[in-house]
Amino acid sequence: MVHDTARSPSVLRSTAFLRLWTATTASGIATWALPFVLGLAVLSRSLTAVELGVLLAARTAGFLAAVPVSGVLADRYARRQVVLVSGLTSALAAPVLAMSVGGSLVVAGLAAALMGAGQGACRPAFQALTAEVVAPDQRQRANAAMTLSVRVTTLVAPGLTALLALFLTTQVLLLGIGALWLVAALVPPAGTGVVAGASGSGFVADFLDGVREARRHPWFLAGLGALTAVIATGYSATGVVLPLVSRDRYGTEAVLAGALTAYTLGALAGALLIARWRPRFVGWTALFGLALYGFAPLSLLLPVHPFVVVGAYVVAGLGIELFNVPWFTATQREVEPSKLARVSSLDFLMSYGLAPVGLALIAPAISAFGAAAVLVACAVICFAAPALAALVPSSRDFAPRT
Known part of the structure; x- marks a missing residue:
């Protein structure tokens, strides 16, 4: 037995959800684009294959380190503020990475780690913010709409980015990724959840409470x-x-x-x-x-x-x-x-x-x-x-x- 619901698609007409959708889409494009653009830098000989591996590893390390930290912070404080800080972190790291690609590998690695941290920090905060912004009976449609944007990006973006690379340098493309993170940081709506504030427990205790x-x-x-x-x-x-x-x-x-x-x-x-x-x-x-x-x-x-x-x-x-x-x-x-x-x-x-x-x-x-x-x-x-x-x-x- 299957139920095909005909509920009103009000979530698609909600300004708050559209702002959230825009922000998550921007973060998704930026997340996907970074390894692709760095790969193009190898083709243009701005980076070597070894340097690419180092930068992608640094990005992954930043992501893994930030995810549990963000989970605790987004339950202690307003989810919107956690998204703002994580998005700004990645946005500010982008020009540093752009300037250091082909130069200092240490600086570039630190910038890539920060961008990965911003990416990792926004993920649990966005999930929690969705629950605040979207009514329970509309969340399945909202989650589907957000994953649709990710899939369309994956389908269209490689060709578009490769086309842009014919006219723009790696540095300019990285600055474009930073602009996307600015959108992710600044566009989301305020949530409706009650801010718990600091629990008085340590970080590990709060994370284990989540476990x-x-x-x-x-x-x-x-x-x-x-x-x-x-x-x-x-x-x-x-x-x-x-x-x-x-x-x-x-x-x-x-x-x-x-x-x-x-x-x-x-x-x-x-x-x-x-x-x-x-x-x-x-x-x-x-x-x-x-x-x-x-x-x-x-x-x-x-x-x-x-x-x-x-x-x-x-x-x-x-x-x-x-x-x-x-x-x-x-x-x-x-x-x-x-x-x-x-x-x-x-x-x-x-x-x-x-x-x-x-x-x-x-x-x-x-x-x-x-x-x-x-x-x-x-x-x-x-x-x-x-x-x-x-x-x-x-x-x-x-x-x-x-």
Whole structure:
């Protein structure tokens, strides 16, 4: 049984939500653009490949360090202020990075770390601010609208940025990223939540209080474990094995480009679908969508037609948004509002924070066990982890059983 809701799309006409949507979209574009622009700098010989690796590692370190700090601060103080400070941090770091690219690697690394910190700090604050700005019955549509903007950006921005790079220098493009962070910092609306202020406890105690809140929701722990497993394996297969298969098996980069484009198109379709669809068992539907990512590594295992690989990535993209939107919506609904930013920071820290570990391990694993064995393991984990999470009773609805 499926419920197709016909609720009024008032969230799309809300000035507060449109400001929030604009800010999150700007932060999403800026987050995506930084590694792409730095990659273009390698092509123009402004950076070496080693320097690019150092800057991206610094950015990731800044992100991971800032996420738990932001979660605590965004539960202590106004979420809008945390977004302002994190956005301004990245905006101010952008011109420093622009001036130091091709010069001092130490200064550039510090600037990249600050931009990563700003990126990481805004994520849990934005999640909590969404719960303040958007009414509960409109949050699924709001979350779908925000993820749609991210997917459209991923689809359109590479070509547009490459075109701009023909006329603009790396430094100017980095300044443009800083301008996007200014939008992310200054445009969001004020939230409606009550400011708790300093708790009197230390940072670690406050963060552990957020962990305890997460543990109160078995569906959250199960879903987070499944998401972390899928990202660490399925995403790693996409990042490492897909380019190799495209080059060695098919002899062209077109399969790589086609699969990544197909993934984005599938995600767009998934976001459009879940914006209006209300499954009867939303948690099981979301976990089923997450498991669909298993078809991505599975398609790389055998010498199938390239269209099969492309089709598998369409399915994987559709499935990931069938998971993401209900997952964010349920977290905003079920978690204690005063602890929402800390729980969201735990979400980002575990899932996306551990993704680099999977990327670092998959190449040695391929060398030790072979690509086929690694792909089989990735596919099995992608299918099995969500299935195991679905066995937790409260996972059926991403809510306590009543």
